[in-house]
Amino acid sequence: MLETEALRKVFKKQVAVDDVNLYLKQGESVGLLGPNGAGKSTFISMIATLTKPTSGIVTWNGKNVIKNPNIIRPTLGMVPQEIALYKELSAYENVKFFGKIYRLHGKKLEQRVQEVIELVGLKDRQKELVNNYSGGMQRRINIAVALLHEPEIIIMDEPTVGIDPQSRNYILEMVKKLNEEKGMTVLYTSHYMEEVERLCDRIYIMDHGKVIATGTKDELTGILSSEETINLELEQQSKVFEEALREQSTVLKVTEWEKGLRLIVPKNSRELAGIFHLAEQYQAAITSVNIQVPSLEDVFLHLTGRRLRD
Amino acid sequence: MINIFTLQWQRLRRKPFMVLAMIAMTVVFIIFIGGATNQSEVSIPTSFSDEFPAEDKAALIEELNELEGFNFIETTYHKARENIALGIASFGVRLSEEDYRFIIGTENPNQAIVEQYISSIYWENLRIDQAVEQSGDEQTRQSIETSLERPLIEVDSQIGESEGDVFIFNNQLQALFGMTLFFAIYTIVFSLGEVAEEKQRGSWDRLVLSPVRKWQVYLGYLSYAFVIGLVQIFAVFAMFQFFFGFDIGGKWLEVLLICVVYTFAIVSLGMLIIGLVNRSSQLNAIVPIIAVSMAMLGGAYWPIEIVSNKVVLAFSQVIPVTHAMEALKSITIYGENLTDITQPLSILLLMGVLCMGIGINLMERR
Numbered sequence: 001m002l003e004t005e006a007l008r009k010v011f012k013k014q015v016a017v018d019d020v021n022l023y024l025k026q027g028e029s030v031g032l033l034g035p036n037g038a039g040k041s042t043f044i045s046m047i048a049t050l051t052k053p054t055s056g057i058v059t060w061n062g063k064n065v066i067k068n069p070n071i072i073r074p075t076l077g078m079v080p081q082e083i084a085l086y087k088e089l090s091a092y093e094n095v096k097f098f099g100k101i102y103r104l105h106g107k108k109l110e111q112r113v114q115e116v117i118e119l120v121g122l123k124d125r126q127k128e129l130v131n132n133y134s135g136g137m138q139r140r141i142n143i144a145v146a147l148l149h150e151p152e153i154i155i156m157d158e159p160t161v162g163i164d165p166q167s168r169n170y171i172l173e174m175v176k177k178l179n180e181e182k183g184m185t186v187l188y189t190s191h192y193m194e195e196v197e198r199l200c201d202r203i204y205i206m207d208h209g210k211v212i213a214t215g216t217k218d219e220l221t222g223i224l225s226s227e228e229t230i231n232l233e234l235e236q237q238s239k240v241f242e243e244a245l246r247e248q249s250t251v252l253k254v255t256e257w258e259k260g261l262r263l264i265v266p267k268n269s270r271e272l273a274g275i276f277h278l279a280e281q282y283q284a285a286i287t288s289v290n291i292q293v294p295s296l297e298d299v300f301l302h303l304t305g306r307r308l309r310d
Numbered sequence: 311m312i313n314i315f316t317l318q319w320q321r322l323r324r325k326p327f328m329v330l331a332m333i334a335m336t337v338v339f340i341i342f343i344g345g346a347t348n349q350s351e352v353s354i355p356t357s358f359s360d361e362f363p364a365e366d367k368a369a370l371i372e373e374l375n376e377l378e379g380f381n382f383i384e385t386t387y388h389k390a391r392e393n394i395a396l397g398i399a400s401f402g403v404r405l406s407e408e409d410y411r412f413i414i415g416t417e418n419p420n421q422a423i424v425e426q427y428i429s430s431i432y433w434e435n436l437r438i439d440q441a442v443e444q445s446g447d448e449q450t451r452q453s454i455e456t457s458l459e460r461p462l463i464e465v466d467s468q469i470g471e472s473e474g475d476v477f478i479f480n481n482q483l484q485a486l487f488g489m490t491l492f493f494a495i496y497t498i499v500f501s502l503g504e505v506a507e508e509k510q511r512g513s514w515d516r517l518v519l520s521p522v523r524k525w526q527v528y529l530g531y532l533s534y535a536f537v538i539g540l541v542q543i544f545a546v547f548a549m550f551q552f553f554f555g556f557d558i559g560g561k562w563l564e565v566l567l568i569c570v571v572y573t574f575a576i577v578s579l580g581m582l583i584i585g586l587v588n589r590s591s592q593l594n595a596i597v598p599i600i601a602v603s604m605a606m607l608g609g610a611y612w613p614i615e616i617v618s619n620k621v622v623l624a625f626s627q628v629i630p631v632t633h634a635m636e637a638l639k640s641i642t643i644y645g646e647n648l649t650d651i652t653q654p655l656s657i658l659l660l661m662g663v664l665c666m667g668i669g670i671n672l673m674e675r676r
């Protein structure tokens with residue numbers, strides 16, 4: 001129902017979004033995962049018709065959104081990365097104002113306002129000024145406002161940045177409920193992989209403006225399924241042991257980490273016996289062995305050679 | 311549009327500090343500038359040449375002292391020089407029967423005012439003297455003098471002319487108008503600055519995505535800035551008229567019209583400024599610079615009439631403050647009518663339309 005084709009945005013010196021193809025089916029929950037500056041915000045702001053793309057198209061139910069933004073606007077709920085609220089007003093006043101802006105009035109307005117405030121769990125504190133809210137509560141009202149006009153699709157730009165675990169949990173559960181119970185389509189942006197892992201049916205991983213991988217969580221981790229990671233804890237680092245491991249044809253890669261060595265080996269290669277044998281030969285004392293199942297973090301590391309967050 | 315307009319008032323109620331501070335500053339500055347000089351008049355040591363008839367001295371001094379804000383004090387030439395040299399007075403005058411001379415210590419804007427006034431008196435006396443000489447009759451002098459005091463229609467127009475040449479300086483109203491117009495710039499432009507802030511905060515995006523049209527959003531903000539500016543100006547005017555005993559005169563409708571047009575011009579100018587800078591931090595830096603230079607060049611701090619520099623005068627023509635000050639003073643101090651101020655008003659309107667057009671265009675370009 002929502003689709004982008006070769007969507008691209010170039011700022012003066014830099015390609016922020018580089019020919020991104022993405023689609024969303026009705027009722028789906030899709031995650032957009034990427035580190036700071038990956039181009040996530042720029043990408044979704046093009047989908048939301050707030051930024052004009054340099055090239056490429058966005059379609060909503062087959063209709064070109066870039067030519068006519070009003071095709072998508074009424075059905076779109078947008079949660080900006082910033083707290084887009086008037087902080088000197090109360091939460092209630094904020095929500096009500098945006099309700100009026102969406103042409104709600106009278107009983108219907110009051111009813112919707114109460115519904116969304118209740119949804120984000122701030123009914124008892126709605127009369128307080130947004131300024132006096134905690135970061136998490138501000139984020140929740142920020143989401144509430146986007147839900148006022150009962151959108152079909154909600155786009156959330158890092159809605160959990162910099163907040164306490166409780167609020168974060170609350171928001172994640174809420175989004176899950178909206179998606180599963182109300183059938184709302186969700187595009188969720190984050191640089192926390194746990195969030196998209198927990199929330200999303202499909203995931204796009206983005207870096208430097210490009211989508212570098214896409215699929216379900218299992219498909220993505222499947223990229224690494226032909227390999228596994230063995231973490232060896234050693235009493236102390238041993239150069240000779242490390243060299244000996246490198247010589248082994250079945251060991252694909254050896255890297256040092258603070259407590260010992262990390263090996264990447266083909267899956268099910270039954271390499272452990274050989275490793276222990278070598279350790280004995282070179283008198284390296286292994287204190288612990290851990291075979292790692294790949295996570296999205298590893299996928300990202302594998303694809304880019306960098307971690308999602310430092 | 312109404313929603314956005316009322317939202318701003320709702321926000322103002324919670325955060326009235328900026329507007330109240332601007333009004334308070336206006337009041338303080340007016341009292342300081344307008345009040346201070348009015349209590350202590352400018353003293354001018356006045357000496358006479360030796361051949362000046364002693365019996366006429368008192369009459370001339372009295373005539374001179376009709377000039378508001380100045381006190382002519384009779385003294386000797388020697389004493390006058392001494393006072394000026396010591397800096398007690400910045401200038402003095404030495405009067406002869408046919409002409410007068412200035413004794414100048416330091417340059418002083420008041421000098422031009424005094425000069426014009428004295429010269430008008432001398433011209434008047436000269437004309438009477440000539441008339442007397444021609445008829446050779448002392449009675450003619452008396453009849454001319456009485457008719458000047460209770461003038462006939464023809465004579466009246468002559469007096470009107472000679473008085474029109476004199477630049478009347480009303481320090482109270484100068485300070486009132488100048489400071490009010492000056493501080494209103496801050497309130498208006500900073501109120502509009504909310505648009506820039508809104509864009510930074512992202513709530514602008516919400517408005518863009520909503521069914522509200524963009525021009526309605528702009529109109530909401532513009533009308534708010536307009537009303538708050540006008541309210542501030544009028545609140546100060548009313549306060550000084552009714553509680554501080556300033557005399558703006560009865561032409562409130564004309565004054566209102568001038569303020570409406572001026573506020574419109576400043577709102578538009580604000581739009582232009584916001585179109586040029588996009589961050590509110592930049593706005594905070596640039597607004598004082600613009601407001602202060604406009605006030606200086608536009609005669610809000612001191613009367614533009616005392617400026618003689620051609621470049622400055624030319625510059626002042628493109629500044630809204632100049633024309634608003636001119637119009638306000640015409641109506642209140644010089645007692646002119648609406649028809650006399652159509653020129654400054656149309657210039658202000660033109661400026662407003664131009665700035666608004668360019669400003670909105672610049673904003674939408676981004």
Ligand SMILES: Nc1ncnc2c1ncn2[C@@H]1O[C@H](COP(=O)(O)OP(=O)(O)OP(=O)(O)O)[C@@H](O)[C@H]1O
Pocket residue numbers: 011012014015016034035036037038039040041042043081158191
């Ligand atoms: N208006 C702009 N002008 C110039 N460059 C921009 C602009 N907006 C974004 N960029 C650049 O484009 C790149 C992508 O930015 P974007 O905000 O889309 O990243 P992001 O993935 O949302 O990052 P974050 O996680 O920090 O929000 C960044 O390098 C940024 O500096």
Ligand SMILES: [Mg+2]
Pocket residue numbers: 040041042081157158
């Ligand atoms: Mg972002």
